[in-house]
Amino acid sequence: xxxxxxxxCGFCHGVRNAITIAEKVLAQEKDVYSLGPIxxxxxxxxxxxxxxxxxxxxxxxxxxGTVIIRSHGAAPEQIAKLxxxxxxxxxxxxxxxxxxxxxxxxxxxxxxxxxxIGDENHPEVQAVMGCATDVAVxxxxxxxxxxxxxxxxxxxxxxxxxxxxxxxxxxSICSHGFxxxxxxxxxxxxxxxxxxxxVRLCKQVDIMFVLGGVQSxxxxxxxxxxxxxxxxxxxxxxxxGLDKNLVLGKNVAGVTAGASTPDWIITEFVKxxxxxxxxxx
Amino acid sequence: xxxxxxxxCGFCHGVRNAITIAEKVLAQEKDVYSLGPIxxxxxxxxxxxxxxxxxxxxxxxxxxGTVIIRSHGAAPEQIAKLxxxxxxxxxxxxxxxxxxxxxxxxxxxxxxxxxxIGDENHPEVQAVMGCATDVAVxxxxxxxxxxxxxxxxxxxxxxxxxxxxxxxxxxSICSHGFxxxxxxxxxxxxxxxxxxxxVRLCKQVDIMFVLGGVQSxxxxxxxxxxxxxxxxxxxxxxxxGLDKNLVLGKNVAGVTAGASTPDWIITEFVKxxxxxxxxxx
Numbered sequence: 368x369x370x371x372x373x374x375x376c377g378f379c380h381g382v383r384n385a386i387t388i389a390e391k392v393l394a395q396e397k398d399v400y401s402l403g404p405i406x407x408x409x410x411x412x413x414x415x416x417x418x419x420x421x422x423x424x425x426x427x428x429x430x431x432g433t434v435i436i437r438s439h440g441a442a443p444e445q446i447a448k449l450x451x452x453x454x455x456x457x458x459x460x461x462x463x464x465x466x467x468x469x470x471x472x473x474x475x476x477x478x479x480x481x482x483x484i485g486d487e488n489h490p491e492v493q494a495v496m497g498c499a500t501d502v503a504v505x506x507x508x509x510x511x512x513x514x515x516x517x518x519x520x521x522x523x524x525x526x527x528x529x530x531x532x533x534x535x536x537x538x539s540i541c542s543h544g545f546x547x548x549x550x551x552x553x554x555x556x557x558x559x560x561x562x563x564x565x566v567r568l569c570k571q572v573d574i575m576f577v578l579g580g581v582q583s584x585x586x587x588x589x590x591x592x593x594x595x596x597x598x599x600x601x602x603x604x605x606x607x608g609l610d611k612n613l614v615l616g617k618n619v620a621g622v623t624a625g626a627s628t629p630d631w632i633i634t635e636f637v638k639x640x641x642x643x644x645x646x647x648x
Numbered sequence: 649x650x651x652x653x654x655x656x657c658g659f660c661h662g663v664r665n666a667i668t669i670a671e672k673v674l675a676q677e678k679d680v681y682s683l684g685p686i687x688x689x690x691x692x693x694x695x696x697x698x699x700x701x702x703x704x705x706x707x708x709x710x711x712x713g714t715v716i717i718r719s720h721g722a723a724p725e726q727i728a729k730l731x732x733x734x735x736x737x738x739x740x741x742x743x744x745x746x747x748x749x750x751x752x753x754x755x756x757x758x759x760x761x762x763x764x765i766g767d768e769n770h771p772e773v774q775a776v777m778g779c780a781t782d783v784a785v786x787x788x789x790x791x792x793x794x795x796x797x798x799x800x801x802x803x804x805x806x807x808x809x810x811x812x813x814x815x816x817x818x819x820s821i822c823s824h825g826f827x828x829x830x831x832x833x834x835x836x837x838x839x840x841x842x843x844x845x846x847v848r849l850c851k852q853v854d855i856m857f858v859l860g861g862v863q864s865x866x867x868x869x870x871x872x873x874x875x876x877x878x879x880x881x882x883x884x885x886x887x888x889g890l891d892k893n894l895v896l897g898k899n900v901a902g903v904t905a906g907a908s909t910p911d912w913i914i915t916e917f918v919k920x921x922x923x924x925x926x927x928x929x
Contacts, residue, residue, distance in 0.1 A: 530823075530825075533822065534819065534822040534823045537818065537819065537822040537829075538815065538818065538819035538822065541814065541815040541818040541819065541831075542811075542815045544811070544833075545831075545833055546832075546833055547830075547831065547832050547833065548818075548829070548830070548831040548832075548833070549828075549829070549830045549831075550822075550826075550828065550829040550830070550831075551827075551828050551829075552825075552826060552827055552828065552829070
């Protein structure tokens with residue numbers, strides 16, 4: 368079948384950087400840990416695990432060696448605990464995520480109640496939450512009840528949200544009320560470009576595939592946005608995850624991929640899909 | 649007919665203060681000017697004119713004596729010109745309007761492009777415009793084209809706008825794009841209470857009257873909000889302006905009044921309307 372790949376998709380600078388750092392550290396040192404999966408892609412995490420990277424959930428699990436701070440960052444409290452233990456820390460936090468952390472800290476320092484528009488279960492958001500004391504995470508309108516109507520609000524956004532969601536949530540915050548509102552647009556421009564590119568493509572195809580880890584926030588956002596435009600949108604980790612019945616009778620497929628999806632997964636998927644013959648299905 | 653007066657209406661603190669100041673100055677001094685109508689109510693302006701207050705449009709028209717800065721304020725440039733002439737200045741600017749001016753000045757000092765949500769022809773907005781160099785006045789969505797999509801925007805609002813309009817415009821600004829957005833809620837809480845009270849009342853009556861000067865921004869906003877809920881809404885200056893045919897066949901009338909409408913205009917209107925008999929109409 369005919370397969371069209373989105374103009375912008377796959378590895379972003381932050382993810383590429385985290386992987387390069389991990390490979391470099393693994394080549395030089397033994398006893399290397401990542402605090403949580405280094406990026407949200409099981410295939411890449413598996414490959415790095417085979418090269419020796421041990422993924423742990425909690426600081427308490429590490430007694431010695433080197434800890435890589437993953438692309439999503441870590442809370443200052445976690446980093447302090449590692450430092451107290453004398454553990455070697457290598458920071459692979461995405462620069463844009465680092466920026467959100469610093470902005471949250473400054474906003475809190477200036478007396479704002481910090482509001483993060485994002486998913487409170489996502490590690491990026493949890494790390495930002497750790498950078499300020501008075502923080503509210505706002506996932507949707509129902510979370511606004513936690514904000515006083517006369518608060519001085521300092522708002523940042525999880526980097527992988529969409530401009531449309533940011534706009535919608537800010538409009539709701541404005542409706543809810545505030546005395547002062549300071550918003551720093553912390554959306555990742557690369558993520559936004561990928562979203563735009565994916566939405567453009569999915570309008571032109573019979574079926575749309577979004578490749579990436581199921582935990583990957585930016586991949587999930589891509590799938591969510593595409594699904595609003597094209598109901599035939601499927602979020603898969605890789606070629607193995609494809610139910611071949613889905614493509615039966617379809618002529619043109621679109622493919623995009625999250626910022627943590629490596630090129631080889633995209634290439635493999637596209638090659639196999641192009642070669643796919645209905646009669647085999 | 650039955651007449652119900654809105655719980656909150658008529659003179660606000662800023663207007664009352666401006667009139668008290670004018671009366672005091674007129675009792676003590678000759679040659680007293682107001683730079684523009686001291687408040688937006690022709691009846692009050694007429695009464696003060698009879699007591700000696702001369703209303704001028706431009707600083708250039710005053711050569712000596714005392715100038716009262718009206719409730720809507722004046723631009724720093726105008727005040728400087730008066731000072732240069734050695735003219736005695738008495739400031740009757742509403743404290744909330746003064747606050748908008750100071751905030752605009754601070755925002756500009758902090759490098760923000762100042763955005764005023766309001767009517768560019770209104771003296772309050774024009775005075776605020778004079779407090780910063782890089783200012784955009786945004787009346788509706790079409791004015792957003794003057795803003796760059798990556799600006800650092802410092803937003804204030806004309807005090808007499810409605811929360812709903814502020815919310816709508818902020819949502820549009822968010823859609824338009826920005827790198828940083830700082831919004832100070834400069835709405836007058838008294839004006840908002842009057843709006844809420846008027847809208848509540850106009851839902852319960854057959855016909856709604858909004859009393860106040862046709863130039864009065866807060867009165868016009870009251871009329872606009874009531875008209876959205878009750879098409880039978882009429883903005884009048886006083887009893888003389890009423891077309892009696894409007895009330896024929898109506899049972900209950902609601903009355904509200906702008907912040908610059910004196911009590912005697914409201915009382916006269918209500919008394920006459922209560923006494924009004926369809927047979928006279």
